[in-house]
Amino acid sequence: MTDRLVLRSYSKAIFLIPTLVASVLGWIFQAIFHKPLLIFELIWLCLFFFNMFVVCFDFNSSKFVLLILVGIILFVLAYIFVFPLLFNPSFFRDDFALSLGFTSHFYIILSAILSLFLLIAVSTAVFDYYVIEKNELYHRKGLFTLTERWSLTNLRFSKEVVDVFEYMVFRAGTIKFYPTKTDVIILPTVLNVNKKESHLNHLLSSMRVTTDG
Secondary structure, eight states: SSSSSEEEOGGGGGHHHHHHHHHHHHHHHHHHHHHHHHHHHHHHEEEEEHHHHHHHOOOOOOHHHHHHHHHHHHHIIIIIHHHHHHHHHGGGTTTOOOOOOOOOOHHHHHHHHHHHHHHHHHHHHTTTEEEEETTTEEEESSSEEEEEEEEETTTTTEEEEEEHHHHHHOOOOEEEESSSSSOEEEEEEETTHHHHHHHHHHHHHHHHHHOOO
16 A cells, blocks of 8 residues: 555535436437337436435435335335336327337437536546645645645544445445544545545554554
């Protein structure tokens, strides 16, 4: 491991990346087949629904288990009552057919909008981050601005997985620093949080061994 660690906190907009990828694929499929693909449209809707859940709500481990149970119940009910209606359209009328009709324009416009949001989210994280090196924790904001710095001597930190879905998608979690008795620095949505935690433990342990020596 290196003696330098960079920590960036991202906006929840990054969890829209799966929807962006699916939208780009939808545009490609439209260009190849020249017609809407119902199966892909349903997959896109499910993925979009999942992304909205991740962005809008926080699910800890207990809520996650409850959500799985509710999801199983809803799936069984849908399988019994809803699926027969969708795939046996004669139940409604002779000319009924499920058609969402997502066009290539829909996919490409949505891809452009999501790309803009993601560009802003990533750009913000690139120019606003925390660094640990040379026995110090410091905060850089902007291209050349250095705001605050703290010694690692009494630094404590904690890691927390606030949302199970965020952890599943990008191994994301929250890291909290306690540089003094009164100051708390909260970094939500840190990607690969377990790897960052291991690196932090390595740096702090090395610093304390050097100090004791």
